[in-house]
Amino acid sequence: MSFDLEFAWRVLPELLSALRLTLVATLGGMSIAAVWGLLWTVLRRARSPLVRGSAAFAVQFVRNTPLLVQLHFLFYVLPEAGLRLAPLACGILGLGLHYSAYLSEVYRAGIEGVPRGQWEAASALGLGRGTTFFRIVLPQAIRPILPALGNHFVGMFKDTPLLAAITVVEVMQRAKIIGSETFRYLEPLTLVAVLFLVLTVVTSRAIHRLEGAHAH
Amino acid sequence: MLTDATTEAPPIVEMEGVYKAFGEAVVLDGFSLAVQAAEKLAIIGPSGSGKSTILRILMTLEGVDRGAVVVDGIPLFGDGRSDADERAKRVRSRVGMVFQQFNLFPHMSVLDNVTFAPRHVSKVPRAEAETSARELLEQVGLSDKAHEYPARLSGGQRQRVAIARALAMRPKIMLLDEVTSALDPELVGEVLGVLRHLARETRMTMLIVTHEMRFAREVADRVAFIDGGRVVEAGPPSRVLEDPAEARTRRFLERVLEA
Amino acid sequence: MAALRELLPPLLEGLGVTVQLALGGSAVAVLAALFGGTARLARSRPIRWAAAAYVETFRGTSALVQLFWAYFALPLLGVRLGPMTTGIAVLGLNAGAYGAEVVRGAVRAVPRAQLDAGRSLGLNERQILWRVLFPQALPAMLPPGGNVLIELLKNTALASLITLGELTFQSQVLRAETLRTVEIFTLLLLTYFGLSLVVAQAIGWLERRVRRRGHLEVAR
Numbered sequence: 001m002s003f004d005l006e007f008a009w010r011v012l013p014e015l016l017s018a019l020r021l022t023l024v025a026t027l028g029g030m031s032i033a034a035v036w037g038l039l040w041t042v043l044r045r046a047r048s049p050l051v052r053g054s055a056a057f058a059v060q061f062v063r064n065t066p067l068l069v070q071l072h073f074l075f076y077v078l079p080e081a082g083l084r085l086a087p088l089a090c091g092i093l094g095l096g097l098h099y100s101a102y103l104s105e106v107y108r109a110g111i112e113g114v115p116r117g118q119w120e121a122a123s124a125l126g127l128g129r130g131t132t133f134f135r136i137v138l139p140q141a142i143r144p145i146l147p148a149l150g151n152h153f154v155g156m157f158k159d160t161p162l163l164a165a166i167t168v169v170e171v172m173q174r175a176k177i178i179g180s181e182t183f184r185y186l187e188p189l190t191l192v193a194v195l196f197l198v199l200t201v202v203t204s205r206a207i208h209r210l211e212g213a214h215a216h
Numbered sequence: 217m218l219t220d221a222t223t224e225a226p227p228i229v230e231m232e233g234v235y236k237a238f239g240e241a242v243v244l245d246g247f248s249l250a251v252q253a254a255e256k257l258a259i260i261g262p263s264g265s266g267k268s269t270i271l272r273i274l275m276t277l278e279g280v281d282r283g284a285v286v287v288d289g290i291p292l293f294g295d296g297r298s299d300a301d302e303r304a305k306r307v308r309s310r311v312g313m314v315f316q317q318f319n320l321f322p323h324m325s326v327l328d329n330v331t332f333a334p335r336h337v338s339k340v341p342r343a344e345a346e347t348s349a350r351e352l353l354e355q356v357g358l359s360d361k362a363h364e365y366p367a368r369l370s371g372g373q374r375q376r377v378a379i380a381r382a383l384a385m386r387p388k389i390m391l392l393d394e395v396t397s398a399l400d401p402e403l404v405g406e407v408l409g410v411l412r413h414l415a416r417e418t419r420m421t422m423l424i425v426t427h428e429m430r431f432a433r434e435v436a437d438r439v440a441f442i443d444g445g446r447v448v449e450a451g452p453p454s455r456v457l458e459d460p461a462e463a464r465t466r467r468f469l470e471r472v473l474e475a
Numbered sequence: 476m477a478a479l480r481e482l483l484p485p486l487l488e489g490l491g492v493t494v495q496l497a498l499g500g501s502a503v504a505v506l507a508a509l510f511g512g513t514a515r516l517a518r519s520r521p522i523r524w525a526a527a528a529y530v531e532t533f534r535g536t537s538a539l540v541q542l543f544w545a546y547f548a549l550p551l552l553g554v555r556l557g558p559m560t561t562g563i564a565v566l567g568l569n570a571g572a573y574g575a576e577v578v579r580g581a582v583r584a585v586p587r588a589q590l591d592a593g594r595s596l597g598l599n600e601r602q603i604l605w606r607v608l609f610p611q612a613l614p615a616m617l618p619p620g621g622n623v624l625i626e627l628l629k630n631t632a633l634a635s636l637i638t639l640g641e642l643t644f645q646s647q648v649l650r651a652e653t654l655r656t657v658e659i660f661t662l663l664l665l666t667y668f669g670l671s672l673v674v675a676q677a678i679g680w681l682e683r684r685v686r687r688r689g690h691l692e693v694a695r
Contacts, residue, residue, distance in 0.1 A: 064625060064671035065664045066632035069643055073664065076656045121319035121378075124275050125333035125385060126308040135336070139323045158537035165636060172540060176547070185547040193536050193544055200535040 008187040011178050015191055018174035022160045025091055025170065030153050032096025037103030041111070042133075044104070062101040068162050070094050075166040091163035099156050106148045110141035150207035154200055171195065226289070228253040228389060228421050229274060234283030236269060236445075243269050245445035247283070253388075254419040258432035258453070261442035262468060267425045268316075270442070271391040274423070275313045276304040287311060288388060309337070312387030316394045318374045320366040320381070326353065327362040330381045338385070345384075352380040356410050372403030376410055383414075389421040390414070396428060404428070411435065429472060433457050441465045482649060482659060489645030490666065496562050496631045496641055497670075501624055503567025504574050508620075511571060512578025513604060526575065533572035538630045541565045546637040558639040562631070570627040577619045581612035613685050621678030625671050632667070642666060 043055035062070070071094040078085060085093065114137050122132040161172035169177070175192045179185035227250035234247040243266040251257050259267050272278040274287055285292040287307045293300065321329050330349040334340040340348075353359045356376040366374055375395055382390065392411065396404045408431050415422060415435040426432055432439055433453045440450040441460070449462045460466050507529075514526035533541065545561045556564065585608045593603035635644035646663045650656055 061664070061668055064629070065667045066629040066643070068632040068635070069646075069660065069663055069667065072643070072647070073660045076650060077660060080656060115317075115319075117315060117317050117319035118321065120277055121313075121315060121321070123277060124308065124311075124313040124315075125381070126305070126337045127333055128337070131336050135332075136321055140321075158535075158540075161537060161539045161543075162633070172543065176543065179547060186551045189540075189544045189548045193540050196537065196540055197532065197535040201531065204535075 003190070004184065004187055007182075007184060008191055011188050012191060014178065015171055015174055015188065015195065018169065018171040019195065021088070021168070022157070022170045025088065025095065025160050025163060025168070026153070026157045028092035029095030029099060029156050032092065033099035033103050033152075033156070034149070036096060036100030037107055040100060040104035041107040044108070045133075059101045059104050062098060063105075067094065067098045067159055068165060070098055071162060071166050087163070087167045090166055091160075091168050094166075095156055095159065095163075098159075099152055102152050102155075103149065106145050106152065107141065109148070110145035111137060113144055114140045147207050147211040150210070151204070154203050154207070157203075158196060158200060225253060227251055228255075228288055229423070230284070230286040231270070231273075232284040234273070234285065235281050236266075236273070236278070236283075237281060243445055244280075244283075247442075247446055249440065249447055249450075251421060251423065253421055256415045256422045256435055256437045257424065258436035258439045259423060259425045259442060260427070260429070260432065260439060260468075261448075265442045266445045267442055268393050271313065271393050271423060271425060274307075274389070275311055275391055276307055309385070310387055311389045311391060312382035312385055313391040313393065314375070314378050314382050314395045316398050318366075318371070318378045318398075320374055320378055322366050325363050325365055326358065326369070326377050329366070329377060330384050333381070334384050349380070349384060352383050353377075355383075355413070356380045357406070370403055371399045372406045375399065375407045379407075379410055379414075387420065389423070392422065392424045392426070394425050394427065396426070427472065429457060429469070441468065443468065482653070482655070482662065485645045485649055486642065486662065486666070489640060489642035492559075492639065492641040493628075493631050493670070496559065496566065496634060496639070497628050499559075499563035500566040500570060500627050500631070503563060504570035504623065504627060507568055507571025508574025508578050508623075511575030512582065515575065515579050516582060516604070518600065529568075530572045530575050533569050534576075538566060538569045539633050539636065541569055542633055542637055558634065558637050561637060562634040562639050566627055566630050566634070569630065570623050573623045573626070574620060577616055577623060578612070580619075581615040582608050584615060585611045614682065617678055617682045617685065621675060624678070625674050628670055628674060629667070 040055055040059050044052055044059070046052050046055070071091065074085075074094050074097075075087070075090050078090070118136055118140065119132065122136045127136065160170050163170050164173035164176075172192055175188035176185075178188045229249070229251040231247060231249045234244050235242075236244040236247075243264075247266065247270070249270070259270065261267050269278060273280055273285060273292075276292065280293055288310050290303050290307050292303060292307060321332070324332065327346060327349055330352060331340075331342070331345040334345045334348070335342060350359060350362060353362055356379055358373060358376055358380070361369065361373065361377075366377070369377065379395075395411070396407050399407065408428065411422075411424070412431070412435055414420065424432070424436070436453050438450055439453045439456040441448045441456060441462070441464075443464055449456055449460060449465045451461075455461070456465065457469065460469065511526050511529055514522050515530070517523050517526075542561065542565050545556065545565045546558070549556065549561075582604070589607055589611065590603060593607045598607070631641055632643040634641050635647065638644070642663060646659050649659050653659070
């Protein structure tokens, strides 16, 4: 069997519209991850060793267990606790949780990159811990880590097909459905692979260019 | 010989028997020093002698292993944790510091750098803070740079902004940690000019760690030579810098003048 | 507790499959990383280009997309691999692509002076790469390499979606049968976490051995 270009062309629009869902999931997940990740980082800097230790353990746990299992966990366990979320919402939550652990590490690296002198100058001026962290250190920490954040955005985008396992019909699932209906898997799956590849490479290059521009 | 106290009033800064080590390296060893209010004290000595550490201790950026430190009547590093934080906060509101590496906030304009602490710590309203800031910037000769960002300033300009920023908090005591050492030679003069003005026109207590001997001679009421974690000799600049009593002081000055 | 006992056999069976998948995939990954990484540093343009294509393709698409393509589309081109073989090959090549970048980065980080020294002594490129540069690059490869292997471990869960009976697959079956979701998933997560700790420990051990044997504490 060979590649039927005409068929591929025909199913492309259907795939592209499913891609929209993929993008919604990615943007939603990234927003949650960005905020949650900062929360983890702040908790890991808390005074209480108990809080610090628990947060560090939680981050390690989330980072080192499969996203798929975390999605299953949220999808099947949350309803039992009384929280019934739509599959897409569940997926966004799962992506956000999983990636918040990665972003926490990225934030941590950024914060450690801010020169000690900044902390000292703020302290010498009498600025409190909170003000120092949010107004002096964090703004300086964000710029250099934007490329790393961008890379995780791309990573999340590539992980969206996992949402199919909790019944979200994103682009990969749509391709499989087309395949099972028409018995032609080759074209839709290859198209999906190409779509991911193109979008990923383009976004990564753009991020790379941004990296170059910021390095002053 | 430790101090040269000539007045009756209690010293505004007192350090007694301070011992501090960083791991294996002992930096201050039985260090004692008393500074009077409004005094301009120059601190000189070889690198590694603990000069910066003294300032950092007074600024509560470092602790001590042993010894007593009292700043403006507030004992630091006593017992009781929560109390210690309170005391440190009070000390920080009376002491200002200018660093060798300037440490300006790069993501804020010059004006914002100077007004940030008054607004966020002393709760001064924005308009008032900006007026005061502009006055200070004028004093250090940078009124036209109020809206520039630190990256666009020269080293000398940045340090002058740093001085204005510290002054904005109206400290009783100013700590100056080798503030010209990181500057290109031609930029040193403008910063020393500002410091000279401060020394002459204000009643702030100033502790100036410096290598600039001529400046120290001009501006200081007293010069203290520190070596091996202790005060070797302290007294009026005319004596310590030109006719030191101790051989070690003499040797140090000879080496410095050679360089 | 007895109830827990009935969950164990299928999970243990799944664990066995997971471990098989992880070990097989790791072997493929290491080989692919070594060849891919060094190929990207080769003199010959076509070789460099082919390696770059491999790395970009596998890094640019997710492991799941690759698994599905290999499992559903490849048979249509005449290549029919069972779930286990597909899993090992795809996950291995996927991890290998990331590993290749780790290898490349570590080799390039060795000071240029070493390369010059090798050349000045008349060694050929192959010898310089494998006998001079690679041993010095090895310690730097291990921490990020360990992360790649942990990613591989996590990706084994995806094989459940191509009907391979590993841990996640078994847990889904159990869930449908017993509806004891909380216990099953908690066990599952703890098991994966435990496995990741094992990998981390193994890498740490390897790091220590490599450093000692390479005498790399001596100043250059």
